[in-house]
Amino acid sequence: MTDHFDLVIIGSGSGNTILDERFADWKVAIVERGVFGGTCLNRGCIPTKMYVVPADLAHSGAWARRLGVDLRLDGVRWREIRDRIFGRIDPISEGGERYRRDQPGVTLLRGNARFSDDKRLVVHHEDATTTTVTADRFVLAVGSRPHVPDITGLDDVGYHTSDTVMRIDDLPRRMLIVGGGFIAAEMGHVFSAFGVQVDVVTRGEGFLSHHDPDISARVTEVMSRRVRLHSCSTLSAVTNERGHVLAAIEDARGRFTKVETDLILIATGRVPNGDQLDLPATGLQLDDDGFIPTDATLETRVPGIFALGDARTPLMLKHVANHEARVVQHNLLSPTHPQRISEDVVPEVVFGSPQVAAVGLTEPDARLAGADVVTATRSYGATAYGWALEDDEDFVKLVADRRDGRLLGAHIVGPDASLLLQPLVLGMSVGVSVDQMARAQMYPHPALSEVVEQALLELSERLEDR
Secondary structure: OOEEEEEEEEOOOHHHHHOOHHHOOOOEEEEEOOOOOHHHHHHOHHHHHHHHHHHHHHOHHHHHHHOOOOOOOOOOOHHHHHHHHHHHHHHHHHHHHHHHHHOOOEEEEEOEEEEEEOOEEEEEOOOOOEEEEEEEEEEEOOOEEEOOOOOEOHHHHOOEOOOOHHHOOOOOOEEEEEOOOHHHHHHHHHHHHOOOEEEEEOOOOOOOOOOOHHHHHHHHHHHHOOOEEEOOEEEEEEEEEOOEEEEEEEEOOOOEEEEEEOEEEEOOOEEEHHHHOOHHHHOOOOOOOOOOOOOOOOEOOOOOEEEOHHHOOOOOOHHHHHHHHHHHHHHHHOOOOOOOOOOOOOOEEEOOOOOEEEEEOOHHHHHHOOOOEEEEEEEHHHOHHHHHHOOOOOEEEEEEEOOOOEEEEEEEEOOOHHHHHHHHHHHHHHOOOHHHHHHOOOOOOOOOOHHHHHHHHHHHHHHHOO
8 A cells, every 4th residue: 555645755864854833734754764863963063073072172282382381181081972972962863753753744764765756655664665655745855975985905994984983982093084075174183182193095185175275275284283194195905914904005106105004984075865766767867976956946857856955965064954954845835935045155164173164266266257356364363362372374365356346255264263254154145245344343352253354354455456
């Protein structure tokens, strides 16, 4: 027997947030194959930040010495940190699942979902049984999974990804991280701060190569003091020799370096999960990068099928997925007055050390887009609070177009970068000029936010020279 629903949501991360009291009269199914609550809650942004905070404390001694304070790290109680983190997260996941399972009008189906036609879904359960459902509307919120490159010997030796490394029982003495993106930057900070000897292998010049080059260079410089960086290199093979994992790292000239390690963390990006839904049965095809195409209302070309989150966009950020969920929610409830999503102003934060926050175009991308580029860079050390921090290395970099005086991008590296970015995100979102951002409000003195004010004032002056 096939059960029919008004709405089927595949994925329990941001897709789960769609349901509220306005759906009380709807017959809804949620399909989830893994841990309830999605990547961010269980394996991503939330637990990683809960590790970053104690890592910041563990690493604070070097900075404190510059301020005349001697701190000593007596030790790191890894299992206590881990159990505190997941002792909070796991009950939230379990409670969310229990709430949906007991909620009137909602059916929770556990298993892998596969379409058999445009409005028919087969859910394959762990016990080898299946459930077939049909629905008027589907929301595809199936997220992404870690990308694992083909490396000789990797499966034999064993490895971790961001899905698993935070739940290990003990800190390794040595760790090899493959990748240079945000996962590598954050986990490199966490484990090196906790006393692990960390090697990092990156194909590019260093960390965060998709960020503005000045930001990437700064992060790479700092992290190179804390980890052994193998840039412009690849991990070609790993073997297990006499109980030790031996990694062969090949550089751009074909030269090999052998590194012993106790744990390998693969941090080479993520892959959208849309390929696991048998979407061709619906008439849908993934784009060339594996994402589910939608229009600005987040509806696919098959009426009644919506998509959101990591499976839809390379902007694999939780706040993007949450925003998309609100748009889908509105469009399900008010199909005759749809909302449309804009991805012109999307902030991004890397909670490493130093912290990085960015929004909009990098300087090279702005030039490629044809802008008449004007930039301004202001050091933390140019502000009174920067003096208190003894910080003369971190900075704010702004990118604008001379022709209209609008801010195109903002890039911050240093303490509280995530907080300093937000007024710039707001200004770009509402479309005010650089001059208005700089002069139409007061910035508290001597707060660190003055570095943003000073960068805006400098940029405004340069724009006035046009």
